[in-house]
Amino acid sequence: MLVIENLKVRVGGKQVLNGLNLTINAGEVHAIMGPNGSGKSTLAQVLAGRDGYEVTGGSVTYESRDLLALAPEERAREGVFLAFQYPVEIPGVNNVYLLKAGLNAIRKHRGEPEVDAFEFLALVREKMKLMQMDESFLSRAVNEGFSGGEKKRNEILQMAILEPKLALLDETDSGLDIDALRVVSNGVNSLRRADRAIVMVTHYQRLLDYIEPDYVHVLSGGRILKSGDKSLALELEKRGYDWVKEDPAAA
Amino acid sequence: MSVSVINSTNQPAALDHYRTLFTGRADAGDALSTLRRASLERFLGTGFPTQRDEPWKYTNLRRLEARRFALPEAVPVAADDDRWIPDCGHRIVFVNGRMLPALSTPAPQPPGVTIVSIAQWMQHSPDEVAAFLSRHESVAAGPFENLNGAFSEDGIVIDIAAGVTLERPLYLVHHWSAPSSSRPAQSQMANPRIILRAGPNSHCSVITHYTGDDAAESLTNTRVSFDVAAGAHIQHLRLQEEGARAFHIGTTHVRLAKDARFTSHDFALGASLGRSSTVVELAEPGAAVSLSGMFAPTGTQHLDTHIRIEHAAPHTQSQQDYRGIAAGRGRGVFNGKVIVQPGAQKTDAKQSNRNLLLSATAEIDSRPELEIYAHDVKCSHGATTGQLDPVSLFYLRSRGLGEAEARALLIRAFAHSMLATVKVGPVRTWLEERVQRRFDLSAGDMPSGDTK
Numbered sequence: 001m002l003v004i005e006n007l008k009v010r011v012g013g014k015q016v017l018n019g020l021n022l023t024i025n026a027g028e029v030h031a032i033m034g035p036n037g038s039g040k041s042t043l044a045q046v047l048a049g050r051d052g053y054e055v056t057g058g059s060v061t062y063e064s065r066d067l068l069a070l071a072p073e074e075r076a077r078e079g080v081f082l083a084f085q086y087p088v089e090i091p092g093v094n095n096v097y098l099l100k101a102g103l104n105a106i107r108k109h110r111g112e113p114e115v116d117a118f119e120f121l122a123l124v125r126e127k128m129k130l131m132q133m134d135e136s137f138l139s140r141a142v143n144e145g146f147s148g149g150e151k152k153r154n155e156i157l158q159m160a161i162l163e164p165k166l167a168l169l170d171e172t173d174s175g176l177d178i179d180a181l182r183v184v185s186n187g188v189n190s191l192r193r194a195d196r197a198i199v200m201v202t203h204y205q206r207l208l209d210y211i212e213p214d215y216v217h218v219l220s221g222g223r224i225l226k227s228g229d230k231s232l233a234l235e236l237e238k239r240g241y242d243w244v245k246e247d248p249a250a251a
Numbered sequence: 252m253s254v255s256v257i258n259s260t261n262q263p264a265a266l267d268h269y270r271t272l273f274t275g276r277a278d279a280g281d282a283l284s285t286l287r288r289a290s291l292e293r294f295l296g297t298g299f300p301t302q303r304d305e306p307w308k309y310t311n312l313r314r315l316e317a318r319r320f321a322l323p324e325a326v327p328v329a330a331d332d333d334r335w336i337p338d339c340g341h342r343i344v345f346v347n348g349r350m351l352p353a354l355s356t357p358a359p360q361p362p363g364v365t366i367v368s369i370a371q372w373m374q375h376s377p378d379e380v381a382a383f384l385s386r387h388e389s390v391a392a393g394p395f396e397n398l399n400g401a402f403s404e405d406g407i408v409i410d411i412a413a414g415v416t417l418e419r420p421l422y423l424v425h426h427w428s429a430p431s432s433s434r435p436a437q438s439q440m441a442n443p444r445i446i447l448r449a450g451p452n453s454h455c456s457v458i459t460h461y462t463g464d465d466a467a468e469s470l471t472n473t474r475v476s477f478d479v480a481a482g483a484h485i486q487h488l489r490l491q492e493e494g495a496r497a498f499h500i501g502t503t504h505v506r507l508a509k510d511a512r513f514t515s516h517d518f519a520l521g522a523s524l525g526r527s528s529t530v531v532e533l534a535e536p537g538a539a540v541s542l543s544g545m546f547a548p549t550g551t552q553h554l555d556t557h558i559r560i561e562h563a564a565p566h567t568q569s570q571q572d573y574r575g576i577a578a579g580r581g582r583g584v585f586n587g588k589v590i591v592q593p594g595a596q597k598t599d600a601k602q603s604n605r606n607l608l609l610s611a612t613a614e615i616d617s618r619p620e621l622e623i624y625a626h627d628v629k630c631s632h633g634a635t636t637g638q639l640d641p642v643s644l645f646y647l648r649s650r651g652l653g654e655a656e657a658r659a660l661l662i663r664a665f666a667h668s669m670l671a672t673v674k675v676g677p678v679r680t681w682l683e684e685r686v687q688r689r690f691d692l693s694a695g696d697m698p699s700g701d702t703k
Contacts, residue, residue: 048645048649049645049648049649050645050649051641051645071648071654072645072648072649073648073649073651073652073653073654073657075649076648076649076650076651077651081649082649084646084649087646088640088642088643088646090643090646090647090661090664091664091667091668092663092664092665092666092667092668093647093660093661093664098647098650098652101650101651101652101656101660102650102651102652103651105650105651105652105653105656106651109651141664158650162650162651
């Protein structure tokens, strides 16, 4: 589904990704772990198409297309979804309006008719229940005045409605207490499917207790130093990132 | 801008035009003529304001000065109702400066309300009108108010009796209609005068709506006074959407007695050059004013909002909340001044102006001012001017919305907080449509990833 080859990215004059290689297939859940400043969030932002990230080398191929040539909205319509680390508050834009506008943009791209208003509201209510969101969500503006936990739940709610093929979760566990983490993880787990890939970017192993990855990658200095299965995350938790940095081959 | 440019006015010729225009009118030799002549002389004495006058620092009037506005002709107008907003209450329509009863809501007037056409009153008893108007003369009248005093031919006086609450708004429409004759249309001006006196403890909403054909080159120089007695509460909605070639100069005077309240929402969307000036006197304790509004110049429009609030008594409150959105080469001005007089202790004054620039060539000058001569007061002001937040734009696009759609949505969201406060439903809907149409179009001149 996604093939990243030798990706090099500069941000504000600084080389952040330095020859990153990664292949992700449909149905897989990947966790990308790494210390602060290792380039985890940069990877997520570049894949979603954020401005200000200069790709200086390499390629990203998504479903046989050059992902980097697409505008952010085109990526979204092709099935790429980024759950933001810091979801944006947008006063004056209603939550439901945004969900509907996003879903209709994606449906239009696929040649499908606009969603029926009644069915759509039923769908939103169903997903709200899954994410344990309050009824007031329907009338509130996008993330406005939301607590940190509410914002993260809203990201997963959006994901549940937009049904991406490739979901990128950027530090979705940060700032969550244990109850909110459980709700968010349940939401993500319910969205695991054979035709969907999920990439979690996280600093801590904690999230992986709830969302079990098929693969774990350690990112450091803008490269993937080591890949393995779930046990790698446990090893990291025990021995810290320095262990990989010092001798990637030894572990 | 250099001083020599500011001075390069051609005022003597312009003023000669207004002198000639004045003498060309019939002079009845009555008290009203005397009053008008005094206004003319005051206007000729000062001339038009220049950018050296502080309140006009950011607004250049040379184009307006160069026009030779004539007095308006009566134009037959079909009674189609797309010039005004439906269902907005008791409607009073002016076309080209003249009140047209045929287009207005027929009698009876709402209970407790007296509405008098100044033109009709002048016909019957000019001396009475003169005496009345001179009582409403302000010593601090500016050049445009004096011009209005010299040439005003019509207007209305509205009296609301003590204790009366109007269920529906009073809806005043001023429309410019271009003459349909084959000869080139001459520029015309109208100087409507509106005086509203709200009796003690009365409640009323007033809408003043200025519209016009794009073909009409016109000056609307309107002068509106609200005299709000103790405990009365007036809400004013001001909608300026004049035609593309129009000049609009609006002056609103508000005087608030004890515990009186005045709330206004001022939307400036139309005209080539528009200015809305609001002067509020919080004359007695407990008076409170809340002014809000939005100016949204696009193309080469120049829209100026000027506020002056005077706290002349203790325990008075004022609030200003204005938003500007400028696109294209549009230019916006916000100048809000609060003056706290000696002795006006416990004044509470808040002022906020937030602006959004949608192009590199758009400009908004924001100038909040506080002049405080009392020590026990609470005053705050804040002003910000910026562009659309790139992170918000990215967020919306990452959810599938095209760039143009995302921009338009953020602009509407910025305007929304202003529109949401408008309580008259049909006006709010009308404004939402106008704002949506305007910014969906202006978003189109931005580079877009959504044009396939």
